[in-house]
Amino acid sequence: MASNVFGGVVVTYVSLCVDVSSYRPGILKLLEHIRPTWKEETIEFKVFEGGFTNCLVGVKSGEEDMLLVRVYGRNTEKFINRESEIKNLVYLNKHIGTPPVYAHFDNGLCYGYAEGRHLALDELYDKTMGRRIAKELAKMHAIPLPAEDTNKALLDTVYFNSWLDEIPAVLETEEKTARMKKLIGSVEELRRECDELKSHLDQLNSPIVFCHNDLMSKNMIYSQNDGSLTLIDLEYGGPNYRGFDLGDFFCEFAGIDTVDYNLFPSRDYQLVWLRMYLEEAALLRGEEPSTVTDEMVEDLYVEANQFALTCHVMWGIWGLIQARYSVLDFDYLEYAELRFGEYRSRRETFLLLKKPSKK
Structure with a gap:
């Protein structure tokens, strides 16, 4: 030892x-x-x-x-x-x-061990539970970052960089390899697409904070004993853009065992939850929740939804790597196809969103 x-x-x-x-x-x-x-x-x-x-x-x-x-x-x-x-x-x-x-x-x-139970997917829509999630995420985002990490977002240094290098040239069958190539073209093409997306998102000035980066309901533990909520499984955690966590949270409403992007939360729901998040962040700074304005909520709505695009790309890349190396009984290639498909179907709509403060 x-x-x-x-x-x-x-x-x-x-x-x-x-x-x-x-x-x-x-x-x-x-x-x-x-x-x-x-x-x-x-x-x-x-x-x-x-x-x-x-x-x-x-x-x-x-x-x-x-x-x-x-x-x-x-x-x-x-x-x-x-x-x-x-x-x-x-x-x-x-x-x-x-x-x-x-x-x-x-x-x-x-x-x-965090005592309690995993949240069910439908509990993400519950207003009381939504407030608990917003509070815990705001607490995580308020943690001071080590000086060496303040300007290093995982989206730049890992997900849109080293992960791209790990995409396999071939999968276990010719049919799967053909599906992968149809999905992304080549790694070089996907890298250019990531760079273009990142260039657009840089204009949002989303702050780098400590992010969870994997905010599915199974990574949230609720204790009925004291009503507390704990965010668990932080193997992907680290400094990243705030918008990534917010966008990833909304993407996870679709589930992972059975993915249904019709469950992606509506604008009305998002505005309510984002206001709760901003109010909790204000309280942590010693400010009144009433300082949160409609414009601030609308700004964050744009940030969250545009960064949701990066979440689809990141988890799509993850799926391709897993499709080559994982021994678990899960169709990672199909999952990658779902994520890239959702990215491409939402890309134009989300990138056209404008912050009220930028009008």
Whole structure:
């Protein structure tokens, strides 16, 4: 056992790999280092279903708090910087009290469990729950960024850069390869399209904040005990444009198991929720919610919807990479086709939106 320092916090490192198909021996070995008083005969395991990248196992002993052990999916290092992920989790625990990190190992990490249940997709429309989501997201966006990250948005440095480099030349069959080429043309063509889109969005001056970057309902845990909401699964988190998180949140109303973009929230709903978000942000700055104006809400509506286009492109690229390397039973190529299809169907309409303050 050793340790590494992330953001000034020491995190235990254990040299081992946990086998996804037979995880028990590896996790027991891990617990010897971080929970040495736990007796093997009292330890309970719970596999959490529904992940699209990793294997997630809960471990508990008696009345002790549950721990989560995440075993990374194969080849996920191609689009997730695991060192940055641990750094971000430590940073968020320090600033807004998200679950702590207890240890990391060669193909995963162990961290605290957020008590509660995942939100159902239809709960995103609930006004009370919407206020909770707006409050937690505003808190995350208000975290001061480390000085070295203030001008580095993941959209620029990772999603529209290194991820493009990871798009495979071919998929497992000629038919799938042909579908991919029909979808994006070539990587060079897609890169030019990303550059053009980014050039347009630069005019919005969306601030760089700490973003979650994966705001699906399954990454929101509601505790009925105290009414709190916790944003979890921050492996894609980090400094990014505020508009990306807002646009991604609205895109996630369509779901992921079964994707239906008819569920993309209406303008009326978005304006109500964006006002709540701005009011919560105002409160965090010590201002009255009444300082939020209609013009501010309209401005943010344009920002969120135009950045939603980048979310479709980013997750479309993610789908193409996963289609080549993931071993999970999910049609990633079809998902990429859905995301790029939605991007192209909305692109002209969204890019024509104008901020009231820019008239």
